[in-house]
Amino acid sequence: MPIFIVALGVLLLLLLIVKFKINTFIALIIVSILVALGLGMDITKIITSVETGxxxxxxxxALVFGFGAMLGKLVADAGGAYRIAITLINRFGRKKIQVAVVVASFIIGIALFFEVGLVLLIPIIFAIATELGISILYLGIPMVAALSVTHGFLPPHPAPTAITAAYGANMGQVLLYGLIISIPTAIVAGPLFSKIAIKVIPSAFERKGNIKALGKQKEFKLEDTPGFFISTITSLFPVILMALATIFSLAVKGDSTLKKFIEFIGAPGTAMLISLILAIYTMGIARKIPMKTIMNSVEISISQIAMMLLIIGGGGAFKQVLIDGGVGDYVAKMFNGTTLSPLLLAWIIAAILRICLGSATVAALTTAGLVTPLMVSGAVNPALMVLATGAGSLIASHVNDAGFWMFKEYFNLSLKETFGTWTLLETIISIVGLICVLILSLFI
Incomplete structure (x- = not known):
């Protein structure tokens, strides 16, 4: 059975990564080849399938992910992210401090990848919590909720960007619908969940945190950072361009020259390039930073994501083998005539793979390879499939996920406390995200 072979492949992948500590990219390529052999693919076509994937x-x-990394690095290095966080926290005040943290983390989370946003925001959160005399976790939960939501649902983050391509979805629509479901999800998993968690696991909220785990951090003086407005606009510019182009395309019928131009500007690659050029000016040239220094930040950003790019490519190889090996068609036949929504099926498969593998990106890409044939009928919006898969890929982060250990160490929690806060928070994001997608599907 093809499903049995895939299950063995997933178990082998888990064994190679967790037990033998093999690099994830290498493990993905090995497993892709072995699964292809198990599925009976022509041996002369296996490597071609892997290369195609x-x-x-x-x-x-590459364009979206690469330009996104460069943009985020420029905003972070210039102190733009620091300015956004401090300004919002100061303006909202003590009573609405959690809301301020969610908003700041959400804006920063769009521009920066999860790990970078976490490392950048934690020192700020620790300092604010100490100054106000409140628990660091009281602010930490809303922070990671917002960062995790943007990581799971919104391009240019790895998983949503990768599966947008895999499903053939419109990235502007993914971004637009992703924003709609991300806001309520972040509120539920952040401020609302923290009020329950503090009663269920009070000991976690008494922890002082471990700022030393972050290593040496770049320090900023607020007066030396870019202004709040320009920092926010620069961070959100790709979102603004893609969202406006999508709205314009949906609202304006026909095929005029203006519409083509707007769609060109709002295309993911173009939008990210324009936004990067803006960031080079606002975060660099306008602040009289030498071009050599600006380009150094750009080069460092690419070196930091090189392995992530390879891992995503490896996930694409595994996905392609599943498609070429007929597994996707087999799954489609299994569910032929079923009343189960493809959105729900994508969420379930992604959730199972996430729990097994730990990597949200690999889980999402593998899911895309399995359920893409179910979309042939055109009964489901591809953008919603991206979001349903993204929601499933976030569930129940535990010991095989790097995010679990980062959260545990930075907030100095025990394993039990980490399961009761981080793991539960990720599960809430996954379930609430799915509910929002299903509700949205009633209107789209």
């Missing part, structure tokens, strides 16, 4: 995935992704 890697190339097809990165061909869609």
């Amino acid at each position: 890697v190339g097809g995935q990165l061909g869609h992704l």
Whole structure:
């Protein structure tokens, strides 16, 4: 049975990564080849399938992912992210401090990848919590909720960007619908959940945190950072361009020259390039930073995501093998005539793979390879499939996920406390995200 072979492949992948500590990219390629053999693929076509998967995935992704990393690095290095966080926290005040943290983390989370946003925001959160005399976790939960939501649902983050290409979805629509479901999800998993968690696991909220785990951090003086407005606009510019182009395209019928131009500007690659050029000016040239220093930040940002790009390419290889090996068609036949929504099925498969593998990106890409044939009928919006898969890929982060250990160490929690806060928070994001997607599907 193809499903049995895939299950063995997933178990082997888990064994190679967790037990033998093999690099995730290498493990993905090994498992892709072995699964292809198990599925009876022509041995002369297996490497071609792997290469097609890697190339097809990165061909869609490299521009958006690369430009996104550069943009985020420029905003972070210039102190723009620091300015956004401090300004919002000061303006909202003590009573609405959690809301301020959610808003700041959400804006920063769009521009920066999860790990970078976490490392940048934690010192700020620790300092504010100490000054106000409140628990660091009281602010930490809303912070990671907002960062995790943007990581799971919104391009240019790895998983949503990769599966947008895999499903053939419109990235502007993914961004627009993702914003709609991200806001309520972040509120439920952040401020609302923290009020329950503090009663269920009070000991976690008494922890002082471990700022030393972050290593040496770049320090900023607020007066030396870019202004709040320009920092926010620069961070959100790709979102603004893609969202406006999508709205314009949906609202204006026909095929005019203006519409084509707007769609060109709002295309993911173009939008990210324009936003990067803006960031080079606002976060660099306008602040009289030498071009050599600006380009150094750009180069560092690419070196930091090189392995992530390869891992995503490896996930694309595994996905392609599942498609070429007929597993996707087999799954489609299994569910032929079923009343189960493809959105729910995508969420379930992604959730199972996430729990097994730990990596949200690999879980999401593998799911895309399995359920894409179910979309042939056109009964489901591809953008919603991206969001349903993204929601499933976030569930129940535990010991096989790097995010679990980062959260545990930075907030100095025990394993039990980490399961009761971080793991539960990720599960809430996954379930609430799915509910929002299903509600949205009633209107789209």
